[in-house]
Amino acid sequence: PTMARTHLLLASVLLLPALATCTTTSRWSAVPQAPPDPILGVATAYNADPAEMKVNLGIGAYRNNEGKPIVLRCVREAEKKIANDETAMKEYLPIQGLEAFRKVTSAVIFGEDSPAVKEGRIAVVQSLSGTGALRVAGEFIAKYNPGTTVYISDPSWGNHHTIFQRCGLQTKKYRYLSESMGLDIDGMLEDLRAAPEGSTFILHTVAHNPTGVDPTQEQWKKIAEVCKERNAILVFDTAYQGYASGNLEGDAWSLRYFANELDMELFVTQSYSKNFGLYGERIGALNVLCKDKTTADRVLSQLKTVVRPMYSSPQLHGARLVAGVLNEPELKSLWNVELKEMADRINEMRTALVGALNDIKCPLPGPQFADWSHITRQIGMFAYTGLSEAHCKVLTDKYHIYCTKNGRFSMAGGNPGKVKDIA
């Protein structure tokens, strides 16, 4: 009997592990942990940092001199009107968005006198800011030009590649930034010329993200020639109109040249995140400029079939805010004033940073640099400093200064008090 009990004991000890492995593994056990988003992940890390002295130069969100986020005065006025309007319902918008918004947004980017605007040959959908507009554009392009390859500047906003790949399209790079932190125009033109006919080119309308390096007007003309010659599908990503220089017309020069002077068909995405400070409200537009109104109407119907199974229809609030400002002359003027205030402050920050770097004779980030002037030459809110990934890691780990690992500083995130510390 003791032997039998021992056998039983042994048997049960041996059986138990076997039983344990009989439990089903989760069907999602093979789902890997995805890495944090390279840009948005910076804010997460910054927020989690307990250090008292820390600076967030990661996301491109504007901060005032006190380092605080702001809501534009013109937006506040428009918003108060909505909140106090007991008749403002919250019904579904049509798939293409708020009519009052759609009517004004194209004029902002193309100009009121744009023939395309006057002739009604732009298919416009209200979009979830720039990202949403690019995704809808990409899905539409993939549907009707499935073989097209999408050419994106090197470097560019990282999400560009992800968006178009998600639409099932192949993405490639075209040379953009030169060794000396200027535009490698020859490399760019060569790469675009080598692209197959009917390729898709992603162009940054103004204030190139992340480099801040924009083509001159003469260079844009050359780029346009190649685009025409290649019969390329053009997507102008416009996230900084008015925010770059304080001047809405000036910042839109590039695509207005293509649209109004060369009469080309274009996809133009607009974001009101920065120039209206409406980041979290996710308001933007996709404009598809066509040769004629009939085509534009048909294109609009197809854009709607992309939107409907994605999120049905866009949200009210951000659209009402933008429309509320743009359709009210006093508020529109105020907006222009506030745009200039933001752009001027950002430029001051650039100058202040370079000044502070020169004051302490900060060593340059690499042998290709003669000085820090690339920071003041760049346009828009980002300073593409030239710092390496290793440099950035030290900045973050030792000094609690957060930026994306490509050395891109959001100058809107700095304030005069911190410039010396950053330098």
Next chain:
Amino acid sequence: RGAGAPRDKNEKPYLLPSVKEAEKRIVESGWNGVQQKEYAGITGIKEFCDASVKFAYGADSPALKENRLISAQVLSGTGGGRIAFEFYARFLGKGVPVYMPDPTWANHLPMAKDAGLSLQTYRYYDKNTYGLDFTGMCEDIKAAKDGSIFMLHACAHNPTGVDPTIEQWKEISALLKKKNHIVFLDMAYQGFASGDADKDAAALRMLVADGHDVMLAQSFAKNFGLYGERVGCLSMVGSTTEEAQRLLSQLKILIRPMYSNPPIHGARIVATVLDDPVLNKQWYAECKGMADRIIEMRTALKDGLAKEGSTRNWDHVVDQIGMFCFSGMTPEQVEKLKTEYHIYMTKNGRISMAGITTKNVGYLAHAMHAVTK
């Protein structure tokens, strides 16, 4: 009336007072005391996600207590469903089928297709009884390959208004478990179906208690009257805390190239209402009021048809749940209603009960009797 947006008794769109009050507070005092419109992060407003899942799953849900539940703010029910389908396509394979009830909301089909899934149906609506084809449904659940994706409407099925009873849900849950099927729930009417939010969530909660690692797309369009602000929450139950975090990281990967992060306004409103005891109570009564009005109209329509002398069985008008009544009228009858009586509904005979008021219910009953007698 075609689209599913409620009206008050005067046929005016209805803006819930609790919602308007919350909005005023946010505009006046900012968010957590600060005037800002910063990006909310890929998964949206945290307070909103926390309040949403508590609302759906119940505060004492094992999934919540065991920290196995992750959530993300999304663009209402459509946005939630689309991300869910993209997740399935990415990790189960492109072209894998999702089983949908026959019929379902029309937009579900292109949502699944555009996400990269293929479509299959399971029997659901019995056009002979105007009720549930429970036998057919169970047969189809059994016949599907093990581990198939099954989409279920948590309550107030759209378009039929036909829901399984709680006993039927128990059997459905057991069958799904046996087949190791993947459960995706679309819940667009919690609180708005019966007027009782916990009752409307009973099926979801039972499935979770039964151990299903569900994915849930919640919409706040109807129950909060926030249609146009596009407020929704997508949540997923993992088998462990660690797994739930992995799943969340992958949902973010799908959201980022679609719209980066969701719109803040509507989510802030919902969070404000749900987190304030007074506003919460007020909202609950308003939502129940909407549900009650629709239930009243169902009774009024059925009584009206009887008054007109209709000898057809119109029990389903009252038995069906939620915003829609699957009337059983044919496309020809629906066409007649439009051309002769200027009454609009979808071709499948689906009536949006929210469009019915005390003023027009008599007219509707008269017209319906005229085309069906």
